[in-house]
Amino acid sequence: MISLDTAITAVTVYPDRARVTRSGKVEVPAGEHRIRVAPLPQDLLRDSIRVAGQGEVVVLGVDITTERQIAVTDEQVAALEERIRELEVAIGALGDSDRAADARIVFLDRLARRSAESLAAADSGRVSAFVDDLEAQYETVNTARRERDKLRQRHIREQQAVQRQLGDLRGKNRTDTEVAIITVEAAQAVTVDLDISYVVLGASWSSSYDLRLTDAGLTLRWFGLVEQRTGEDWPECRLQLSTARPAQALDVPELDPWFIGVEIPRPVMRSMVAGGASMDAVPVGYGAPAPAAAPPAMARKAAPIRESVAEVEHGVTAATYTPQRAVAVASDGTDHRTVITALDLEAELDHVTAPVQALEAVLRATARNTSEHTLPSGRAALFHESEFVGATHLDTWAPGEERELALGVDDRIRVERELVRRNASKATLGSARRIETEYAITVSNHTGRTANVTVLDRLPVARDAAITVRETTAKPQPAERGDLGILTWKLELEPQAQSTVTFGYRVEAGKGVVIDGLHD
Known part of the structure; x- marks a missing residue:
């Protein structure tokens, strides 16, 4: 061998x-x-x-x-167990000595009390000698007690250390290699x-991103996060990150027949369902600071720091990325980050606000992946220049695919939504109950550039024929009207300008009909 x-x-x-x-x-x-x-x-x-x-x-x-390897021998365990027994005996012996000392102190106390009367009439020299002898015996007993206390503490500490060592050894049972x-x-x-x-098994890698918005555009930096618990540390060596999934796509997909039949009638259970339309939430981040002022002109501008990127090899169904430097990865589950690539994306910037949900405007980038890379899903940190403003999740992004990215709340776009009119009339004989509502939305641009703002709001949607909803006013007219009552306005605001959107609606219901879900 x-x-x-x-x-x-x-x-x-x-x-x-x-x-x-x-x-x-x-x-x-x-x-x-x-x-x-x-x-x-x-x-x-x-x-x-x-x-x-x-x-x-x-x-x-x-x-x-x-x-199979034996990590612990019986002799090692037996020696430690014997030492623990020896320490227990030694600690017990010290306890016996303490009890004997206690008995001696009691004897000396009694002797002192009994001798006090007989020595009362004795000469001073005899009394002094007796007292000196008694103090010496007390000192001897107490000194011995203090020494035993020190020795006991040493024995206890050693006993605890040996017990820990024994526990460690017993935890190391036979190992398989x-x-x-x-x-x-x-x-x-x-x-x-x-x-x-x-x-x-026990190893993986995932993606994380930095999305940085500057005056020059939108830059994406792609990182690979490697972690492993394989039981062996990886030294600095040639590391590759592959998007292939060896455990998947091992069989050609096949379909089973899809059978349908006549449904057996079942009892119908009626329930009250709250009305009102819903609107997808606009993703928001943290407040975006105003762009930093341009630095004064310099006689000579320093070259920007460059960052190494990984080499890529595209296969039929996967890609493999090789970082330019060797990477060491310990087998402790800790993430180790390496740069894969940096991309300059084509992006159009605008703002989106849904004041019925929040009086804030989200900076949105409509970007296209113009690279050859398919970007896996992962967490993305958002930066405006050098300022961190939030984080979002980036879904898998294919080459050529267009994606909307929320880049955080821009506090320089101010939004207000005000209820300007609300009239309600009670139903009378032969008439319907009527509620008329009107809102005004004001959007102000406090940035230093023209801002395109998309304003979203909604009309209530009736889910019962006994309730009707009519739009009464909309100034300006919405750019889009959705089937479920979603209204969309497109505003173009010059710097320091503002614009107001007004819209209203009327809700009517027959006598005896209670409207559920109608609120401001």
């Missing part, structure tokens, strides 16, 4: 696993020999192991076996460079 020492030289990380390559050099005599490579991680997929390399040998086979046995045949003695690769 020839033992081969290997080191990790390359790792390809997939979204839910990794392929690890170990390399080593070994002297192989002439004939058939078995080469042992260990240890390997326990979670490796045995079917995935492959052997390659350079050298005049023939690989006859590769086997994965499990070797995966071992690769490579059988080779050589016509003559030769030096062989072997690469052994395998797929292991």
